[in-house]
Amino acid sequence: MDTEQARFNMIEQQIRPWDVLDPAVLSLLSLVKREDFVPAAYKDLAFADLEIPIGAKGNPGQTMLAPKVEARILQELAIRNTDTVLEIGAGTGYMAALLAAKAEYVYSVEIDPELAEMARKNLQRSDVANVSVETGDGAQGWPAMAPYDVIVLSGSVPLLPDTLLSQLKIGGRLVAIVGEAPAMEVQLITRTEEKAFSTINVFETVVAPLVNATQHSKFVF
Structure with missing residues (x-):
């Protein structure tokens, strides 16, 4: 496989048509080597238009x-070089590497210890120094380092808990995939005041749920 041609095709045929036109984001996708963060068994699919299994023990x-x-x-978050970012769900470390290339510092929380270790190794091998991968449950955020300028969730949630929103700085942005299959929306939420938030629905998609995500209350009759 011609890796650079495959990367070029990914950007031009998948990403640009999805209204990702920010030159800084497109440049970043060329610089951060996605194939270095894909499990060995799926290297040939590194640039494919699909989700790639990464779960420990084949989950x-x-x-x-x-x-x-x-x-x-990444485009919706409009990361600045002064931003402190919380990523919930490190996976293999790829999104953390993208975020870190634009932010001042990234805290990435991963509940699966094997994935957390994989992310650390991938980031270290790629010389990404401004990311700390924490092993833990980030479904309610990571208050130890709050507040954050940016929060991003890698899995879907039925609803966003207030504990997560409270960890945003005023002016901070959060992107989450909210809803339940088959209807989920990627939402950009900005904290405009102490108790006020604005929400923009960006696009629809369906992704796997975040482990231990807050669920809707179930009424019992």
């Missing part, structure tokens, strides 16, 4: 998001 519920979804999320 199909854990995946890398499709490249166009990762790119669109």
Whole structure:
């Protein structure tokens, strides 16, 4: 496989048509080597328009998001070089590497210890120094380092818990995939005041749920 041609095709045929037109984001997708973060068994699919299984011991519920979804999320977040970022769900470390290339520092929380270790090794091998991969449950955020300028969730949630929103700085942005299959929306949420948030629905997709995500209350009659 001609890796650079495959990367070029991914950007031009998958990502640009999805309204990812920010030159900085497109440049980043060329610089951060996605193939270095894909499990060895799936290297040939590194640039394919699909989710790639990454779960430890073959857990199909854990995946890398499709490249166009990762790119669109990155564009919506509009990361600045002064931003402190919380990523919930490190996976293989690829999104953390993209975020870190634009942010001041990234805290990435991964509940699966094997994935957390994989992410650390991948980031170290790629010389990404401004990311800390924490092993733990980030479904309610990571208050130890709050507040954050940016929060991004790699799995879907039926609803966003207030504990997560409260960890955003005023002016901070959060991107999450909210809803339940078959209807999920990628939402960009900005904290405009202490108790006020604005929400923009960006696009529809369906991805695997975040482990231990807050569920809707069930009424018992």
